[in-house]
Amino acid sequence: MDYIMQPLDLLPRGxxxxxxxxxxxxxxxxxxxxxxxxxxxxxxxxxLFGGIKLIISGGNREKSExxxxxxxxxxxxxxxxxxxxxxxxxLSQFFGIDLLSFEIPTL
Numbered sequence: 001m002d003y004i005m006q007p008l009d010l011l012p013r014g015x016x017x018x019x020x021x022x023x024x025x026x027x028x029x030x031x032x033x034x035x036x037x038x039x040x041x042x043x044x045x046x047x048l049f050g051g052i053k054l055i056i057s058g059g060n061r062e063k064s065e066x067x068x069x070x071x072x073x074x075x076x077x078x079x080x081x082x083x084x085x086x087x088x089x090x091l092s093q094f095f096g097i098d099l100l101s102f103e104i105p106t107l
Contacts, residue, residue: 029101032088039081046074 053067092098 025097029098032085036081036085039078043074043078046070046077050074 050067050070053070054064057063057067
């Protein structure tokens with residue numbers, strides 16, 4: 001029971017880092033990571049909703065064609081995003097600039 005009654009230390013550990021360590025390359029890398037995450041989430045939702053619409057269409061030709069287009073567009077979109085990511089990786093290696101590594105600074 002003594003463990004529950006111990007005082008809490010709510011002060012942050014370590015020191016805060018100044019914002020002057022942020023670089024343009026770090027911002028580009030963060031932007032690329034955010035775009036990849038958002039594109040992946042949107043891909044999953046479009047794929048799920050297209051599949052659900054395809055199941056619910058009940059043999060209606062127009063609705064099933066619309067849901068197939070949604071599924072194909074989801075795959076095309078995620079393909080474009082990951083091709084862009086691969087192109088950025090290639091350009092990073094070619095020019096010797098690390099555009100794709102994003103590290104969150106720790107305290």
